[in-house]
Amino acid sequence: MTTDTPAAVLWDMDGTLVDTEPYWMRAETELIEAFGGVWTHEDALGVVGLGLWESARVFQEAGADLDADAIVDYLTNSVQQQLETDGVPWRPGARELLAELRENGVRTALVTMSVKRMADQVAALIGFPAFDVIVTGDSVERPKPFPDAYLAAAEQLGVAASACLAIEDSVPGLASARAAGCSTIGVPHMVPLAASAADVLWPTLEGRTIADLFTVHDRSASDRSAHPGVDRDAASAEGIAR
Incomplete structure (x- = not known):
């Protein structure tokens, strides 16, 4: 040493x-599509590495009609469920x-x-x-x-x-x-x-x-x-x- x-x-x-980035991207897509919006792969790349509450503002602008805490909870719950069902990559x-x-x-x-x-x-x-x-x-x-x-x-x-x-x-x-x-x-x-x-x-x-x-x-x-x-x-x- x-x-x-x-x-x-x-x-x-x-x-x-x-x-876990593919897990996050899947959760983001499902969130935006639930509000009738479109979330592309390029959109997802734009929030890689950002804080969740900062990303929540981006999702709101894309059509997610939820407050920031609810968005963070939705995405985190989805990713955690994917970790349980699909394993840790x-x-x-x-x-x-x-x-x-x-x-x-x-x-x-x-x-x-x-x-x-x-x-x-x-x-x-x-x-x-x-x-x-x-x-x-x-x-x-x-x-x-x-x-x-x-x-x-x-x-x-x-x-x-x-x-x-x-x-x-x-x-x-x-x-x-x-x-x-x-x-x-x-x-x-x-x-x-x-x-x-x-x-x-x-x-x-x-x-x-x-x-x-x-x-x-x-x-x-x-x-x-x-x-x-x-x-x-x-x-x-x-x-x-x-």
């Missing part, structure tokens, strides 16, 4: 740890890498914009005690792309966010982690990521090891030390927030 071993590895959930290599981190005593957190009951459901289905901390969309004031969720995870772990490594699949998620000061790995899934969105982009976590994570964090920490005061985030959280 290097001097700059991460104090913790912080994981996004939907699209990074589990491939783990992203390639994610569960294995998470297990390796835990086996080596590295602290971990789940940082998701899904609500607590769904995050707890996914965590319980992993099969081992996977996370020291779980931060959810209903526990922070501002959603991703703002830094609140990652800052909260670091605070609850008792470490500096700048000492943590975050793994994300979306533009808002990466912006959130970088705004908090984390080093970042982007693993694009439903939505492409620009090279500048993260410290490194990996096409998959399959075959990746704890040593690979430490190398990314070490290089990121060295880069920040060599270029103090440089804004690492290509776009501020405010700039990409709806």
Whole structure:
């Protein structure tokens, strides 16, 4: 291990740890169609990575005649039911890498914009005690792309966010982690990521090891030390927030 071993590895959930985006898209389509509207694949891609209550405004504009809390409950209930009936679709290599981190005593957190009951459901289905901390969309004031969720995870772990490594699949998620000061790995899934969105982009976590994570964090920490005061985030959280 290097001097700059991460104090913790912080994981996004939907699209990074589990491939639940198709579940969300199915729920969104059923919601909008129930009110006579049309919800396209492109529409669904537009809300990937956003907080649920921010997405609710988009669904209202598309015709869903419900208040935001009711929309969040409807979508969450649908996805949770799909997890029960269709199973948990783990992203390639994610569960294995998470297990390796835990086996080596590295602290971990789940940082998701899904609500607590769904995050707890996914965590319980992993099969081992996977996370020291779980931060959810209903526990922070501002959603991703703002830094609140990652800052909260670091605070609850008792470490500096700048000492943590975050793994994300979306533009808002990466912006959130970088705004908090984390080093970042982007693993694009439903939505492409620009090279500048993260410290490194990996096409998959399959075959990746704890040593690979430490190398990314070490290089990121060295880069920040060599270029103090440089804004690492290509776009501020405010700039990409709806």
